[in-house]
Amino acid sequence: MPATPLLQLQDVSRALAGRNVVEDVNFQLDRGSVLGLLGVNGAGKSTTLRMIAGLLAPSRGRILIDGLDAAERTATSAALGYLPETAPLYPELRVIEQLAFCARTHRLRGAAATQAVARAIEQCGLGDVRRRLLGNLSRGYQQRAGIAAAIVHGPPLVVLDEPISGLDPLQAAKIRTLVRELGRERGVILSTHLLPDVEACCDRVVILHGGRVRHDGTLQAVTPDTLQVRVAAQVDAAMWKTLSFVQAADLAGGVWRVRLAPGTPAAQLAVAVVGNGWGLQELRGAEADLEQTFLRIASAAEPELAA
Amino acid sequence: MSLVLARHEWRRMFARPLAWTLLAVPLALLGYFFLLTLDAFLRLMPKLAGMSDAPGVTDLVALPLARAVASLLLLIVPLLGMRALAGEAQSATLPLLLTSGLSDARIVLGKQLAAMAFLAVLIALALSMPLSLGVGTTLDLGRLAAAAFGLWLFGAALSAIALAASAHTDHPTVAATVALAINLLLWMADAGARYEGVSSAFINYLALPTHLEPFLHGLVSSVDVIYFSLLAAVALILATRRLGARRIRG
Numbered sequence: 001m002p003a004t005p006l007l008q009l010q011d012v013s014r015a016l017a018g019r020n021v022v023e024d025v026n027f028q029l030d031r032g033s034v035l036g037l038l039g040v041n042g043a044g045k046s047t048t049l050r051m052i053a054g055l056l057a058p059s060r061g062r063i064l065i066d067g068l069d070a071a072e073r074t075a076t077s078a079a080l081g082y083l084p085e086t087a088p089l090y091p092e093l094r095v096i097e098q099l100a101f102c103a104r105t106h107r108l109r110g111a112a113a114t115q116a117v118a119r120a121i122e123q124c125g126l127g128d129v130r131r132r133l134l135g136n137l138s139r140g141y142q143q144r145a146g147i148a149a150a151i152v153h154g155p156p157l158v159v160l161d162e163p164i165s166g167l168d169p170l171q172a173a174k175i176r177t178l179v180r181e182l183g184r185e186r187g188v189i190l191s192t193h194l195l196p197d198v199e200a201c202c203d204r205v206v207i208l209h210g211g212r213v214r215h216d217g218t219l220q221a222v223t224p225d226t227l228q229v230r231v232a233a234q235v236d237a238a239m240w241k242t243l244s245f246v247q248a249a250d251l252a253g254g255v256w257r258v259r260l261a262p263g264t265p266a267a268q269l270a271v272a273v274v275g276n277g278w279g280l281q282e283l284r285g286a287e288a289d290l291e292q293t294f295l296r297i298a299s300a301a302e303p304e305l306a307a
Numbered sequence: 308m309s310l311v312l313a314r315h316e317w318r319r320m321f322a323r324p325l326a327w328t329l330l331a332v333p334l335a336l337l338g339y340f341f342l343l344t345l346d347a348f349l350r351l352m353p354k355l356a357g358m359s360d361a362p363g364v365t366d367l368v369a370l371p372l373a374r375a376v377a378s379l380l381l382l383i384v385p386l387l388g389m390r391a392l393a394g395e396a397q398s399a400t401l402p403l404l405l406t407s408g409l410s411d412a413r414i415v416l417g418k419q420l421a422a423m424a425f426l427a428v429l430i431a432l433a434l435s436m437p438l439s440l441g442v443g444t445t446l447d448l449g450r451l452a453a454a455a456f457g458l459w460l461f462g463a464a465l466s467a468i469a470l471a472a473s474a475h476t477d478h479p480t481v482a483a484t485v486a487l488a489i490n491l492l493l494w495m496a497d498a499g500a501r502y503e504g505v506s507s508a509f510i511n512y513l514a515l516p517t518h519l520e521p522f523l524h525g526l527v528s529s530v531d532v533i534y535f536s537l538l539a540a541v542a543l544i545l546a547t548r549r550l551g552a553r554r555i556r557g
Contacts, residue, residue, distance in 0.1 A: 016557045053406050057554045071554075077408035088403035092322035104311040105407035149403065 004067040006030050006079075006157050006187040007052065012061035014047055021047045022211045024061070031156055034183035036198035037191040039208035040298045045191040046085060048208065049161045052189070053082040065157060078106060081155040085162050087146030091135025095126055095145055098134060099152050106153035116152050124148040124178060140171030147178060151186075158188045164197050176200045195291055205290065207297055214297045219290065227266055229256045232279025243272050255282075308409055312417025316391075317424060326425065329387055333379045334432055340375050341436045344368045365447040369437035373454045373523050376433045380426070380462050381494060385486035387425060388469025389479040391418045392550065396477040411550040415543050418470055419463070426462035430455055450525035457522020460535040461515065465490055467542035474546035490515075493538075 007029040014022040022044040029035050039045045050056045052063055054073040063070040066079045090098055099120055103113040121130055124144045129137060134145060143163055151158055160179065164172045179201045182188050192198060198205050199219065207215035240249035240258060245268060248259040260269060266283065273280045320326040348367045355361040392415075395401040404414050434455050440446060465486075472486040473479070496514040500507055511517050518531040 014557075050402075053402065055402055055405055055554060056557055073405065074408055074410050077406055080406065082402065082406045084399065084402045086399035088400040090319055090400060091398075092319055097318070101311070101315045102403070102407065104315075105308070105404075105409050107308070107408065153408075 004064075006066060007189075008062075008064040009048075009052070010062045010064070012048070012051060012058045012063055014051060014056060015059045016047070020211055022051070022058075025208070025211075025213050027206050027213065027216055029157070029187045029189060031187050032183065032185060033203045034179060034188040034190060034201055036202035036205040037189055037208060038193070038195065038198050038205055038294060039191075040193055043193075043208045044211040045193075045208055046161055047211075049082070049159050049189065049191055050084075052159055053080065053084075078153065079155050079157055081150035081153070081158045083146045083150040083158075083160045083163055087142050087149075089134040089142060089145055089149070091133065093134055095130045095132060095134060095137075095148075096121070098145065099148055102149045102152045108153060116154065119154075120148040120152040123151070123181070125174065138171075140167050140174070143167065143171070143175060144178070147175070147182075151182065156186050158182055158186050160188065160190050162191055162193070164190075164192060164194065172197075195294060199290070207294055209297045209300065215293055225262060225264070226257055226259045226285075227269060228282070228284050229258050229269070229273065229280070230254065230282035231256070231273060232281055233277070235278055243269070245269070309413045309417040309420060312404075312409060312414060313420035313424065316418055316421030320421065320425065325386070325390075329383050329425075330429055330432070333376075333383055333429065336379070337372065337375060337433050338436065341368070341372055344371050345440075363447065364440055364444050365437070365450055368440065369434070369446070369451055369454070370523055372433065372437055373458060376430060376458055377461060377519055380458070380465055381490045382487065383429075384422075384426070384462060384465035385469045385472070385483040385490065388418075388422055388466050388486065389473055389483035391422070391470050391482075392473040392546070393476050393479045393482045394473075397479065405550075405553075411547045414550065415470060415474070415546045419467060419539075419543060422466040422470070423459070423463050426459055426466065430458050430462065447525065453525045453527050454523045456527065457519055457531070460522075460532065461519050464515075464535045464538040464542070467539035467546070471542040471546040471549070474549040 005028045009025050009027050012022060012025045013020060025044075025048060027035070037045050037048065047056065051058050052065070052070060054070045054076060057071055065076045068076050068079075070076055070080075093101070096117060099117040100113060103116045108116050121127055124147055126141070126144060126148055129141055129145075134142065137145065147158075147160065147163060150160070163179070164175050167175065176197065179188060179190055183201070183203070190197065190202060202219060204218050205215065206213055235256075237249050237251070240246050240256070245261045245264040246258055247261055249256055251257075258269065260266075266285070270280060270283055273283075345368055348364060351367070392401070395404060405411075409417070434451060437446065438451065441448075468489050469482065469486040472489070473482040476482050476485070493513065493515045497511050497517065498514075500510045512534070518534045521528055521531055
């Protein structure tokens with residue numbers, strides 16, 4: 001018998017103010033993977049995550065966490081760490097006070113609570129600010145404190161709602177690293193509207209648009225058979241086609257997008273370009289089909305539905 | 308589990324200025340009022356000495372002070388409780404509590420316990436003023452204890468009302484206004500009927516003073532204890548239900 005998936009969404013729909021914000025969403029998540037929930041603002045990401053956290057009841061469908069219905073909040077809370085869009089921190093408390101409170105509400109006491117807090121502080125790199133008031137921390141540190149508060153009780157499922165948006169590049173990189181680390185043994189859902197976030201830390205991506213799942217796939221499966229090439233010489237599509245392993249080539253903004261026959265190594269193209277004396281200036285893997293997919297899905301006209 | 312939240316609330320309460328203000332300002336006012344009544348009592352003393360069965364210092368100083376505490380509680384408790392849930396919703400910290408493993412009932416109960424602890428401190432400090440007279444005269448300590456207990460129950464009922472109001476809105480000021488209106492309505496519930504010359508046992512039963520006065524006169528009767536407990540229970544259940552309904556209403 002297959003093990004129960006960590007998280008399972010079964011035909012989940014939710015209407016808010018008479019409109020369907022999330023419709024028939026299905027996906028699963030297991031331990032040891034990071035799922036990127038990608039979508040433009042209003043795609044229904046936050047609503048989906050709030051339902052997983054048990055803050056909203058689905059209008060239809062079921063959400064199972066470790067086989068338990070997410071509606072049974074007190075039963076599933078031990079398995080779930082949730083960081084909402086705005087980190088729920090008490091500005092008048094110190095970092096360790098907030099974490100200790102979170103540990104105690106999850107029934108950790110005494111030495112177990114102290115250990116859990118120390119572990120979360122270490123994991124999230126909060127050692128230097130442990131005694132600072134949360135209200136005085138920078139946004140990056142607040143976001144990390146929020147993640148620490150979500151994982152202090154060691155939940156197998158961690159749900160992070162846009163933890164990276166609004167951070168400077170340095171802080172963003174730290175959070176991405178942290179998310180990747182969390183994904184080693186837990187199941188992590190990371191919602192974002194930024195593609196680089198997904199590429200940096202996710203194994204799988206679910207693209208949500210207009211409240212529906214439009215794409216669900218692993219990142220590795222996206223094969224880089226399309227390359228971006230910049231050459232010095234004036235060439236046209238027909239000249240590219242003379243190379244036997246090129247299936248298609250089109251020019252966009254001075255850069256050629258060249259699709260190779262499956263299994264062709266990129267080096268072969270480089271050799272051919274140099275051999276023809278076209279003056280190779282740049283050759284790189286086209287940003288995966290993921291970006292194409294996302295842009296195609298996101299640009300489809302859909303009204304803004306919910307945050 | 309509710310105690311975890313109660314301790315947390317207590318810590319947060321005194322990390323912010325509001326709780327200190329809500330202790331300091333009423334106590335300053337009550338101190339002034341205490342000195343006034345004490346002065347009046349001292350002036351009356353020669354006359355009282357000639358009376359048989361004259362009212363003592365407990366009647367003439369402690370009782371008016373306890374009544375003043377009750378009036379102040381009507382105003383303070385809504386301010387104390389307004390942020391309980393509305394403030395959490397406004398500052399986006401409510402999801403932390405709702406995903407914490409605490410049930411809705413425990414969240415509400417934890418908040419109520421913290422407020423009741425605060426009220427115990429406030430009432431104890433206020434009644435320590437007449438208690439200090441024990442150095443020079445004999446006080447009716449039983450009556451003072453009954454008054455303290457009555458005021459605490461009264462405050463607990465008011466704080467449950469404030470919590471219920473706070474659960475029904477995301478704006479603390481709205482919660483305070485609504486709680487204050489309910490408090491005053493319950494305080495004066497029987498005034499209209501009395502003015503009209505109607506004496507209905509039911510209307511009298513509803514009013515807060517009907518049940519507070521016996522305590523101040525040293526009478527702890529179960530009907531009054533039940534009244535305040537019932538009021539608090541109904542308000543706390545309403546607060547719990549509203550918290551649960553957030554999941555459906557969004």
